[in-house]
Amino acid sequence: MRHGDKINNLSRTASHRKALLTNLAIELIAHKRIVTTLAKAKALRVFVEPIITKAKENTTHQRRVVFGYLQNKEAVKELFSTVADKVAGRPGGYTRIIKLGQRMGDNAETALIELVDFNEIYGKGKEEVKETAKKTRRSRAPKKAGADEAAETPSTEEKSAE
16 A cells, blocks of 8 residues: 555666656756656656755755756756746746657657746747736725725816816
8 A cells, every 4th residue: 555655656766766867857957848758757847846946046055955966067057057047036836747648659648848937939928918918906895085085076177177
């Protein structure tokens, strides 16, 4: 029974799983998107998102902690320079998983996992929507009394016209 076991073992030993997730994380940081199986993509999301959060704080300690996970100087450099700059304002959710369907050979479900801020297709549409969307009222509270009085009293232009 696997009650309460939250880690996806991916049918691998702990050392093999750690090496697999490290290699997938390095490739994701280097290429910004990779295609893998759905189970590996979901496990990679859990592995890489805390690492990206650590990269937002560019200190020697955080670099050493991240290097402990990745063991690749180029990936750490890319993560702390390019990726951290793009995700600085984002509070989480740095990756997106898109299901692609079954693989021909073994019928495994494949998925594309990508870094959200590096996708130009979705990013442009989102900015356009923000510009055109009008602001809606959030509360149902009545309008202030001062606004009603200003509407009832005629302005100086109306007085001069009379």
